[in-house]
Amino acid sequence: MFTINPFTELAASIPSSVMQAYVVLMFFLVVGGTLLDTIHKKSARYFFENAKKAQESASRSVSSGEKASLAIQTVTSEVLTSSEFANPKRRISHLFTMYGFILFVATTAIMIFGYSNVGDTTPGIWPILWHLGALMLCFGGYWFWFGIRVDLAAEGNPWYRFVRADMFILSLLATCTFALIWSATQGSTAGWLFFALFILSSTILFGGVLWSKFAHMFFKPAAAYQKRVTKADGSRENLPADFDLTDSAVQKQFPDIPEYMGTNPPNMGLGIKRESPNHY
Amino acid sequence: MPTFVYMTRCDGCGQCVDICPSDIMHIDKTLRRAYNIEPNMCWECYSCVKACPHHAIDVRGYADFAPLGHSVRVVRDEEKGTIAWRIKFRNGKKDFDLLAPITTKPWGTAIPQLSNESAPDDSMRNSHLLYNEPKYIQLDKDGKDSLHTLESNKLSLKAGVYY
Numbered sequence: 001m002f003t004i005n006p007f008t009e010l011a012a013s014i015p016s017s018v019m020q021a022y023v024v025l026m027f028f029l030v031v032g033g034t035l036l037d038t039i040h041k042k043s044a045r046y047f048f049e050n051a052k053k054a055q056e057s058a059s060r061s062v063s064s065g066e067k068a069s070l071a072i073q074t075v076t077s078e079v080l081t082s083s084e085f086a087n088p089k090r091r092i093s094h095l096f097t098m099y100g101f102i103l104f105v106a107t108t109a110i111m112i113f114g115y116s117n118v119g120d121t122t123p124g125i126w127p128i129l130w131h132l133g134a135l136m137l138c139f140g141g142y143w144f145w146f147g148i149r150v151d152l153a154a155e156g157n158p159w160y161r162f163v164r165a166d167m168f169i170l171s172l173l174a175t176c177t178f179a180l181i182w183s184a185t186q187g188s189t190a191g192w193l194f195f196a197l198f199i200l201s202s203t204i205l206f207g208g209v210l211w212s213k214f215a216h217m218f219f220k221p222a223a224a225y226q227k228r229v230t231k232a233d234g235s236r237e238n239l240p241a242d243f244d245l246t247d248s249a250v251q252k253q254f255p256d257i258p259e260y261m262g263t264n265p266p267n268m269g270l271g272i273k274r275e276s277p278n279h280y
Numbered sequence: 281m282p283t284f285v286y287m288t289r290c291d292g293c294g295q296c297v298d299i300c301p302s303d304i305m306h307i308d309k310t311l312r313r314a315y316n317i318e319p320n321m322c323w324e325c326y327s328c329v330k331a332c333p334h335h336a337i338d339v340r341g342y343a344d345f346a347p348l349g350h351s352v353r354v355v356r357d358e359e360k361g362t363i364a365w366r367i368k369f370r371n372g373k374k375d376f377d378l379l380a381p382i383t384t385k386p387w388g389t390a391i392p393q394l395s396n397e398s399a400p401d402d403s404m405r406n407s408h409l410l411y412n413e414p415k416y417i418q419l420d421k422d423g424k425d426s427l428h429t430l431e432s433n434k435l436s437l438k439a440g441v442y443y
Contacts, residue, residue: 150293154294154298260381
């Protein structure tokens with residue numbers, strides 16, 4: 001199962017060109033949905049207005065070289081390692097889901113555009129990566145759905161309560177789950193049923209961008225970059241400075257610190273972070 | 281002055297939902313981000329503002345009550361044991377920071393170990409005093425249960441309004 005390209009098998013019934021047309025259609029649905037989402041929520045307008053406001057209260061200017069360095073830091077930290085998540089479990093789950101999705105989508109495109117004709121020989125690595133991506137998605141996604149989701153953890157709602165915010169994660173989970181079951185049952189009548197469910201869920205996933213949280217993968221990196229810029233230019237979104245308590249200038253400015261905490265205050269412990277927020 | 285959430289900063293972790301004493305911070309059903317479901321019921325305790333790990337929650341003054349364009353933001357850093365405020369006036373000319381210790385003892389080290397204490401007797405139960413009266417009130421300074429009053433401190437109330 002893991003070394004067989006399911007799309008080559010499928011080519012016996014559905015022409016390769018139809019599969020390719022479907023992938024192209026999904027691509028344009030994502031692009032169109034994201035653009036409509038940006039216009040509808042006015043997120044781009046908010047982003048630039050916010051950047052302008054931050055620039056007005058900046059205490060120093062950030063050079064273009066520094067901005068490029070901040071962009072690289074955003075990619076290596078917030079994007080590639082999901083460092084923005086305060087909850088480590090959620091970060092691990094997100095990393096599984098994100099890299100699983102990338103593997104699954106990329107290998108689907110490679111196998112459909114490269115090896116989806118009858119008789120094509122697919123290098124073993126692509127089907128293995130396709131199945132691995134789907135399994136990673138299932139692991140991270142189901143962990144999130146049944147355990148980490150804030151609706152359960154902090155709000156105390158049952159796992160089977162569905163709201164619009166669940167459209168993205170549910171269609172994503174349905175896509176990878178039905179893809180795996182279809183791959184396992186291919187050739188049987190049940191295989192066709194699961195193939196139909198796979199196509200239905202992936203169409204909802206890629207076609208429902210306007211109504212789902214799909215577009216977060218595009219605007220979240222932009223927001224993370226803007227956050228880094230506001231720290232670098234001193235505007236800090238109007239937040240107080242990150243004071244170094246051992247700095248003598250800080251101690252002179254705020255004499256309560258050395259008086260009550262000493263000149264070299266210790267780490268005071270995790271505070272509220274000692275417990276996860278699930279006291280509903 | 282109710283709280284509001286910067287949606288691009290919030291990651292839906294649930295800290296504000298957990299801590300809100302009025303139970304008005306909840307998770308949005310469309311975006312799975314926090315929001316204040318009933319701003320009228322917010323009494324500006326700032327618990328959620330301080331608890332938010334992403335500083336995604338801010339407090340906005342009503343237009344007829346607080347001048348628009350000002351900013352009062354806070355960072356409560358438990359690991360450092362400090363609370364920092366930044367106040368910006370709406371004219372942009374005054375912008376200053378405040379910094380103070382939250383506690384001088386590491387978190388969790390000053391929790392009363394009640395199980396190690398002996399059970400209170402009837403006189404303690406019937407007393408007007410709390411189990412552990414704060415020492416700085418100095419209730420015991422002049423003898424057991426001595427309550428400081430205006431009379432004992434040789435003070436008296438004056439009639440009328442004065443400053």
